[in-house]
Amino acid sequence: VSAGGTVFWGWDGAGPLPSYALADGAPEPDPRAALEPDTDGGWRIVSERVTVAVSRRGAVEIRTPGGLLLRRDLPPRWWEPVETSGGTGPAGGAAPSGSADASGAARWMQRSEVPADARFFGLGGRSGGPRLRDGSYGLRSTAPRGRSGRGDVPSHLAMPVQFIVSDAGTHLVFHDNSRNGRVVLSEGEEGAGSGHDRPGTCEVRMEGGPLRCWVVVGTPARVLHGWAALTGAPALPPSWALGPQHAHGGSGGAAEVRGAVDAYRKHGLPLSAVH
Incomplete structure (x- = not known):
């Protein structure tokens, strides 16, 4: 956690560097942030602008200093490469389709939850506009051929960056990974009367590469300033x-x-x- 309210976490030993997106390296950790025991055997990092809680099962929660939940990242799943000969699986059958990509890199998937009233924006410039409705959105490291329709990945820009707004606060999440992937979004629904809220969900699937993430929290202006400080100001x-x-x-x-x-x-x- 940095002094500006930027949070980094990585799985399976993934560190912030080397990175294809950071402008001047990783920001320095906030020396005032305190590591404290949390409930049910977990831990939390308490800083001036954000609280990060890690459960004993590996879920990561991003909270406001007042304790309001901004997002919950559940433990990821990996599909490790399978040793095969000649592109076949056990007993000469086809290799499992979900195991790994052609380069042998392990694929991974992570599911996240956000407040019921949260709305998603971003993932690059898209023909449908910045607001992201329920659906599946592709992430490609190379431009697709042909024309793009509403909701499709355009040929000029696709970024694993989401800007998420809710009553609890605003945050930006960036998965620092340049591989191809897909993001599946579902907006939540607030319960009427005594009904329970249904949280919004985000599922990120990547075809290999590190599982690491940056989260910037604060007001919309502060979040955008933190994003520019992290990746560099846009060129005129x-x-x-x-x-x-x-x-x-x-x-x-x-x-x-x-x-x-x-x-x-x-x-x-x-x-x-x-x-």
Whole structure:
């Protein structure tokens, strides 16, 4: 836990470095944070801006200083590589489909819970907008081919970063992993009257790579400032990049691109870039 309210945790010996995203290395731990015993044999780290509780079964809870729950990360599951010969499994059968990817790296999955009123945003720039509804969202380290529809991963940006807002507070969660993966989200529901709340859930599946995570808590402005401090401030783009752009997803070559530009001119529409 850093002094700015940034939390790092890693499983299976994963440390913060080396990282493909951190700008100036990992932030220094807060020397004032105290490690204390928690209930049922667990432990907690108490700092000025955030409390982190770890149960004896491995669940990690991020709480506000007042004790309100922001998120609960359950213990992960791994699918380790299976020793096979010639791509076959035991007795000459096919290798288990969920065991490992082609490179032999272990896949992993982690499920998390957030308050019932929490809403999800982020995972990069998407054609459906920043709000993430219930559904499955792909994470790719390389751009997919073809056009992208509503809710699909666009060809320009996909990031394992979620911005989560609830009455208890705001937090950002970043899984520092550049491998391909998938995120499945389900919003919670507040119970009516004496009914129980149903928490929101997030399931992250990655095709290998380290299982490590950064969480930034605070007000929305503080969270965004902490994210910029962690990964670096965005570069100021050139002026043409701030104008109207046309994202071309076809495969017709130069003639198709020129046709798109001519259509903008014909209809008198502004255009700064085609990509």
